[in-house]
Amino acid sequence: MQNNEKSTEQNSNDIRLMKGNEALAEAAIRAGLHAYFGYPITPQSEILEYLTEQVPKRHGVVLQAESEVASINMVYGAAGAGKRVMTTSSSPGISLMMEGISYIAAAELPCLLVNVNRGGPGLGTIQPSQGDYFQSTKGGGHGDYRLIVLAPSSVQEMADFVFDGFRLAEKYRNPALILSDGALGQMMEKVHLPAEGSLPYTETPWATTGKPKTRPSNFITSLHMEPEQMEEINLKLQAKYKAIKEAEVRYEEYLIDDAEIVLTAFGLAARICMDAIDMVREKGIKAGLIRPITLFPFPEKRIAEISHKAKYFLDVEMNAGQMIEDVRLAVNGRCNVYFTGRMGGMIPSPEAVAEVIEKIVANSYSLEY
Amino acid sequence: MEQDTELTFECVYEKPETLTETRLHYCPGCGHGVAHRLLMETIDELGIQDQTIGIAPVGCSVFAYYYMNIDMQEAAHGRASAVATGVKRVLPDKYVFSYQGDGDLAAIGTAETIHTVNRGENILIVFINNAIYGMTGGQMAPTTLSHQVTSTTPYGRDTKLAGYPLKITELIAQLPGAYYVTRQAVDTANNIRKLKKAFKAAFEYQKLDKGTCFIEVLSNCPSGWKMTPLQANQWIVDNMYPMYPLGDIKVPEKVK
């Protein structure tokens, strides 16, 4: 069960078996993408390749830039001109973009970013990971800004969230990020592709399109030398983030109603948790899952609600423990929040997660992680 | 009176000591193996294994440090010449070289490349040009030729949309910080002999502290070009030579 609205009109006549990366790229074209700038990096180069092949046949602009640094700066320019624009990369490439992302957020430009998370830190590995949660939700770039972050857990969502991402980015004039991973990007699943042209464009009176007589000139900038002015800008951004938190939280729940032990997980890890829950339910353990779909805004209110009824929480991630901090904040001491996870590109198995659930319920699992 | 002695044989060519025993992971026929070997032979013959530091790029040769038995650093993509600058500035008496592909040096690293040469950093930059991005699966490189098909120019490189093949070597040769600039190739035995001479000259010039040595090496990518190694080396002759002619571009005046 999911709360909150989705963008896509699923056109069930157009069903394909697709790789996550390609489904995302196809969805971007159908969302009316004006421009894509990107750079090859494993495990997401297929997005760039798909777009260089398809965009010339359909509509829009695609360009392989000379780096992620160049890519994000090209995005800034096109977004400032009022266009629907996207770039994609993977962990180290996203790090490179951080300066540009901070500028885009500060200048209040809409755009869609995609991180096909690979193992890190550093050059890392090309295997999937969720180690970029902090980077995505807590900043990454400098200054007081936030990204709207969507975490798909299927190829279907890789496609759907493109529409949601553009819609939210344009509604709030803020960059949105799809936090995927190397497995979701590479795996193939059935996908109902969204209908072409079903995401209307928003008005952009602030864009630099050339100054007509009817309005003053538009600047796209993030530089404000007077501290009073800079504070005004920051207050405006913070008000925006508050509005996003109030209106755009999204999550999915699985067997939550009678759950004594509640799992929290996003993306691929959530699918693994569902299997583990099925396993332990057969042994009579009442386990359930809440899967945040928006990582920012985080479903803290719903988790707080659940923590009044549950006995334990178990957070499962493919990292050293990142989202768990947000879970613990929301649970606010009402229950113990345990952790299990793998790092560096390793993926936890449902059996391993089930074992941890059993240990927790038997009070033989440590809170340390 | 001359007598016929029985024939004895001597070894006239073997693996250089400074190349490790580790099996090269490169595709069959890839020019990287030749370039690695020539560099290590040069270091062997000059006896400078203990005085040389190399910087590896991101690209197919990201694992160059498994094969070159000298101190090496791995740089982030495009930044190898900046890393080399840092090493050379603090160890000015050592031999420092960067080893980079066409994406590393002439796309993402263009700024670093130009500014390193512009400063006349006293290092050797080895530029392996195979007109494609090998490691990431065969996408367009800045040096990809017009009309060349790659995975991101599926209809052939259209210069109007994607720009022209970038002759970065000619560009940086104009900088006063460039001391010795040459373009060689690894496609034939004779060219390989010439490249070896160029490497040797470059290391010797580094002792003079007169600026950057920049050696472009035309190489192949049988996998990315979708050809056999023999076909690929012929492709270098037929297609790359006209755009990227071999030979010295900037040669130091004879040292008096």
Place this chain on the structure above:
Amino acid sequence: MIKGYVVIDKEVCKGCELCVGACPQECLELAQKINQRGYRYAELKDDSCTGCVNCALVCPDVAITVYRQTKPKKTV
């Protein structure tokens, strides 16, 4: 004619055939057999090798060691 021979490490060879193409004597060919990695490896097919080193120069995998006849000593 100077005589020579080459020793090719057949497990290192990747069957790229660059040596076959570079040999002026055309005395190299790919074996009918494959090595542990599934490559047909290069080998001498006759004894016309002169030890010119061309094959070893073009070999990207440093699989080839070259031996050449030492100059016969003159005895007076």
